[in-house]
Each structure stands twice: as C-alpha cells, then as structure tokens.
Amino acid sequence: MTTVKTFCRLCEVSCGMVATVEDGRLVQVRPDHDHPVTQGFACKNGLRAVDVHLDPDRVVRPQQRTDAGWIDVSWDDALAGIAARLNDIIAEHGPRSVGIFLGNPNAFNATVGAALMSLAPALGTDRMFSSATQDCTNKYVVSELVYGSMSAQPIPDLDRTELLMLIGTNPRVSKSSYMSVPDPIAALRELRDRGTRVIFVDPLDVEPDIGECVQLRPDSDPYLLAAMLHEIHATVGFHPGALADRIEGLDDVVAFVAPYSPEAVADVVGIPAERIRQLAHDFAAADGAAIHASTGLNMGRQGALAYWLVQMLLLCTGNLDRAGGSFFGARAFPHVPPTVDRSDASFEDTRWGRLRRPIGTMLPSALLPELIDDPDEPLRALIVFAGNPALTVGGGDRLFDALGSLDLLVSVDLYRNATGELGHYVLPATDQFEREDINTFVQGVQRRPFVQWTPPVCTPEGEAREEWRICSDLVRAMGKEPMLDSTLESVIPLMYDGALAPRGLSIEALRDAGGVVTLDEPGPGGSLDRLGLTGAIVCAPEALRSTLERGHALFATMRAEVAGEPDTRFSMITRRTLGSINTWMLNLPGGEEDGAGTPLWMHPDDGARLGLVAGAVATISNERATLEAPVRFDPRLRHGVVAMTHGFGNAATTGMPGAQRRGGVNVNALAPSGPDAFDPVSCMQQITGILVDITAATRTGATAGAST
Numbered sequence: 001m002t003t004v005k006t007f008c009r010l011c012e013v014s015c016g017m018v019a020t021v022e023d024g025r026l027v028q029v030r031p032d033h034d035h036p037v038t039q040g041f042a043c044k045n046g047l048r049a050v051d052v053h054l055d056p057d058r059v060v061r062p063q064q065r066t067d068a069g070w071i072d073v074s075w076d077d078a079l080a081g082i083a084a085r086l087n088d089i090i091a092e093h094g095p096r097s098v099g100i101f102l103g104n105p106n107a108f109n110a111t112v113g114a115a116l117m118s119l120a121p122a123l124g125t126d127r128m129f130s131s132a133t134q135d136c137t138n139k140y141v142v143s144e145l146v147y148g149s150m151s152a153q154p155i156p157d158l159d160r161t162e163l164l165m166l167i168g169t170n171p172r173v174s175k176s177s178y179m180s181v182p183d184p185i186a187a188l189r190e191l192r193d194r195g196t197r198v199i200f201v202d203p204l205d206v207e208p209d210i211g212e213c214v215q216l217r218p219d220s221d222p223y224l225l226a227a228m229l230h231e232i233h234a235t236v237g238f239h240p241g242a243l244a245d246r247i248e249g250l251d252d253v254v255a256f257v258a259p260y261s262p263e264a265v266a267d268v269v270g271i272p273a274e275r276i277r278q279l280a281h282d283f284a285a286a287d288g289a290a291i292h293a294s295t296g297l298n299m300g301r302q303g304a305l306a307y308w309l310v311q312m313l314l315l316c317t318g319n320l321d322r323a324g325g326s327f328f329g330a331r332a333f334p335h336v337p338p339t340v341d342r343s344d345a346s347f348e349d350t351r352w353g354r355l356r357r358p359i360g361t362m363l364p365s366a367l368l369p370e371l372i373d374d375p376d377e378p379l380r381a382l383i384v385f386a387g388n389p390a391l392t393v394g395g396g397d398r399l400f401d402a403l404g405s406l407d408l409l410v411s412v413d414l415y416r417n418a419t420g421e422l423g424h425y426v427l428p429a430t431d432q433f434e435r436e437d438i439n440t441f442v443q444g445v446q447r448r449p450f451v452q453w454t455p456p457v458c459t460p461e462g463e464a465r466e467e468w469r470i471c472s473d474l475v476r477a478m479g480k481e482p483m484l485d486s487t488l489e490s491v492i493p494l495m496y497d498g499a500l501a502p503r504g505l506s507i508e509a510l511r512d513a514g515g516v517v518t519l520d521e522p523g524p525g526g527s528l529d530r531l532g533l534t535g536a537i538v539c540a541p542e543a544l545r546s547t548l549e550r551g552h553a554l555f556a557t558m559r560a561e562v563a564g565e566p567d568t569r570f571s572m573i574t575r576r577t578l579g580s581i582n583t584w585m586l587n588l589p590g591g592e593e594d595g596a597g598t599p600l601w602m603h604p605d606d607g608a609r610l611g612l613v614a615g616a617v618a619t620i621s622n623e624r625a626t627l628e629a630p631v632r633f634d635p636r637l638r639h640g641v642v643a644m645t646h647g648f649g650n651a652a653t654t655g656m657p658g659a660q661r662r663g664g665v666n667v668n669a670l671a672p673s674g675p676d677a678f679d680p681v682s683c684m685q686q687i688t689g690i691l692v693d694i695t696a697a698t699r700t701g702a703t704a705g706a707s708t
C-alpha cells in the first residue's frame, strides 16, 4: 500500500487529501492534516468521491446505444463511429451544426483547455455552451466590463472586515464559490466571535447562530442593493476612497438608483424601508465592509445587474481594495488583462434576440431547443463533457425531446446520466484520481492562496481516458491533425510551466515541493495593480446600458407580480443539499435527503394556510410544468417561499440505477427556457425565484415525486 498526496476537485476549497493506493487501485481517501492551508478539512462529498471512483455503475468502457440497448464497444469503434457521423453532419449542415457543452466539473480539470484546443478548431464551430450560464457568467461579464478582466473577482478581506454581507450563499452546504475558504462555517464563527457583524441576505435564514438575515423576496436582490445605494447617496454621499481617481461614471450609478428609494422598493424586496435604510447606513459607516455574493444572487432573472450593484456598493463606499473591504486575491499565474470591448458592438444579433457571449464563446443554454430546431442552421450534434443539460437547464420535456432528436449526442462522463441516456455514445472519462492536475480555477479567490499540482494517484478504472486524449484521437479519426498528440505522457507542464515561471515555479518545482506551494497574500491596497488592472474602472460602460434599462423594466414587472399574487402563489428557490452536487453524485446512497425524493420545503405557517401537513403531497405548477412532491417544513424559510433541490428526475436514467431509485422530479422543468428566458448580457437563465402555484394534490403520498 502506498499513499499519495492530492487534492479534491469537487469545489473551490480544493481540500488537501491523502489517497491510499494498493496495486495501482484507489482504496480510500482521507483529509490531509499536513496541508498548509486546508489543514485536514474535508467534507462528506469529498470523502465520497472515492465511492464514485469505485461505483460499479460508473461507465468504464465506451458505450453505444443500439436497437438492442446500450452495449460496450471498443475505443476504436466508438471513435470511428462518432468521427464518421460528425463528418457527415458537417458535410450536410456545416460546422456550426455541431455544439460543445461543458459541465461544472470542467472548472476543476486543468486539462480541459487542452481538450478544447484539440477539438473546437477541428470542428470549426462557435456553438459552445456551458453550465456557467446556469450559475456564474454574470460575474465574468460584470468584472470584464467594469474592471477590464473577468478574472477580477473581489473576495472579502475576512481577516479585517467589520461588516460582512453574504448574499445568496449557503456556506455549510455549498462551502463557497469564487471565495475559497477551508471550513467556511468555522471561519464565519471566528468572525462572529471577534465581533464582525455577519449579515446574510437570503430568503432562507441561513445560519441564525452566526449572523442576522435580511430575508428578502427571491430575485429581488438588485433592488435591495439599488435602494442601499440610493440611501447612501441621498444621505452621506458616495466616497470612493483611494480609487476615486480611477473610477469613471459615478453619475451613471446615481442616475440608475434614483428611482429606488427604500420606500419605492420595499414591497418588491419584501423588506421594510426602515430596515433597508439602516442596512445602508451600517454598510457605509463600517470601518471596512465586504460582500460575497453567490448563486442565490447569480441565478435570478438579473444576475448581471445584481452583481453590478454589488460592485457599485463596494466602489461607492470606498470598500474595494480597502482593508476590511473586498479585494483581488493573489494568483500563482500572473494575469495579463485582455482587451475588452465595452461597446454595444460586443453584442450579436440573433433571431432570438441580442446577446453577448460570456467568456467570448458561450451561447445561452436556454436556447438549446431553439438552436436544435432552427430551420436555417440547426444544431444537429452535441458533445457534452461532464455535463447534464437535460436536468440542469430549464426546459423540461421540450429540452429532453430536442436533445433526443439530435443526429449525434455524445456524452463524455463518469456515468451514463440523463443526458447521456438520450444520446448515441457515452465515452468514459478519467475521474479526479486518475489524472494529473493543478488547481487553476481558484487562483485569485483563495483566502490563503496556494497552488497545488497532483499526479494521477491510481490507474484508470477499466478503459477510462482523459478528455484531451479522447478529443485528440477523435480529431485524428475525423481525418484531421490534432493540435496535441494523444501519446504525450502529460500536457500539464506544456500548458502551465510558462504561466508559473514568473513566480519562479514550474510543475517540476511543485512536484519537488510535495505538490503544494503557498503564496504571499499582500491583501487590500494595490490589488488591482497586482492583477495588472491599471486602466479606468468604468461604472456603466455602453455594453451594460441595456442591462440597466432591463432592470428598470423588470422592476415594473416584479411590482405587478407582487401586487397580483394569489394566496397559492409562491416563489421557488433552489435548495442545495449535501451529497448531491447538482446531478452527479445522485447514484450513491447516503445523500442528505435519501428516500425523500425531492421534497417541497416551505414555512410551516404556509403549510397550515394551504391545509398541508408534513408528508402530504403538493402540486407545484406554472405555465411550463406541473410536478408533485412531498411537503417538508423549514421555519427558516421566508413566508411565501418554497425550496426544492435541482438535478433529480432520473426515472429514465438506466445508467444510474441508484439515482433512479432515489426518485424525485426535475424541478428545472418549471424554469423558463427560450428566447425571452436569458439575460442578454450574460446569457444566463433564471433558475431560482421561479413563480409557482402550490395546492394540495388529490393523490396520496405513494405517488409523490411524480412528474405529471
């Protein structure tokens, strides 16, 4: 038996782990107590990753769907079949008839860039999709347009902050996103104990023992933030502090927030004007106030507007790059800011409306059915890497039907998930323990920065292969020359040695250091310059103007929604649960809500009002879908808000029998999809704050979890 130091690649914390290996096979993982930063912290999900690795239901050989069902095929046959189909589709419909979809795990896989370098140019397509348009591209686009780089994601100065506002985040379950803190609950308790005021802004009273909660209506974050800015400007004024000379367009901020006094937004936000006013004054007066915003804010109708207002609140109160405020963290790889087009010309016109591609490439996943059914330039093939759009994107049955109608759907994954089940081939990818890696994605957002390299800790199960090798071989099978030779032993040094060099590092140096090297964190003061951001901070560049106008228009819509709410109307938010991680751990037993399917969580007062008792079956419906689920109560929820966990709905996913047994419904069937269902500047669609009607189902608990 040997042990190998590695790190977990399920979330941004990147916990140090020690893997035990016997005869090349992974036996167990445990937290690395000697890790200089994560110091033995690991969560249940990270420790269960070994169960995914060894899951007998995992796909470890290429599979092809035939008339007789799914069969194992050789790599040569799979790649030859896919390549021939791709060549035929491209010959008939053109290269844009092929799309690529990237799921969330790709963010934690440093070799995926090599895969795309090999594949995308060979296909010649610009139709790229990503789960990022479900949960985070609002952050990229705002930082790109305001600061000049999508990598400019401010993190709170947790060591010094006097007031910390946490918007739409549940650190106990999700840890944190774009803010990497080992054991975030312990860190927040420390802040509380040293006297920092911790304020959660969320429809759920997230951690009552740690901090107060401003329990706003879902999806109303932009107007709470706008009202805070309105109040600050009207009373104490804007004080941008040390960055004042670099900020352009504060008048645009003043103009945007002008209509949103605390009184004007109180009914839409669901918070009394006096409390909003007090919150604004407390934030402005704090000797260092910081904000961290996450998916609860990102995934509403206006994630970009809300995140923009977060930046404006930091800037206008002088809390960006100030001790105790928010700042840009240290990185192992020096950042070279790209040239950013902040003009309206960065949008493109499509038959489904104007849009601006985040990360320069991504299209809205909300348009997948439209693109597949496009009579002029249809999408006819989709290659999905570690993704499950069938369940994670809104659209429900229409999306399932559209994906199922493709001429070629290939899933490169650990499981034959719900999307793969609709496809033609499933190709087995290596998991995190079977590939060499480096923690690139979290650079710049770590409280205690470190860079870590890991070797593969075990041999791949079955015939699993790294994505970049698969792509390289596929390109060759299509009769083209791949950019990377799949027989290379490794691409990590090739990709990252140059980027590490200015730090005096290399992959070899990391290996010699035992894998991990900590970095100095100078903290606030000069953090923009250290990120290479020497240009102006532009509050409201031309490319954001339409986002601000949309914000005004949607305020009127939301006010009408609030005024016309029937007693049965609720706003549904996403409930993250331990043990699920979107869709891909659902095959394992031991999830937080095992055996419960997808419960509908509501405040007990709301249950009493509707005559629902715990365990009763409720019908959840809107114009898009009707679902049924068993009722559970959580007094921490705001009245009028219900919560469900997404990623379920695997009744037909024969490749994940464990997930099938867990039951549950596809909550995202209730989410909007199509031309009007995405934010043009970020391409994000609304996944939380969905309006639904709740009634008691006429059926009994035995049928709960069914989709009707």
Ligand code: SF4
Residues within 6 Å of the ligand: 008, 009, 010, 011, 012, 013, 014, 015, 041, 042, 043, 044, 045, 046, 047, 175
């Ligand atoms: S906190 Fe994140 S990185 Fe750490 S063990 Fe859990 S899932 Fe893995």
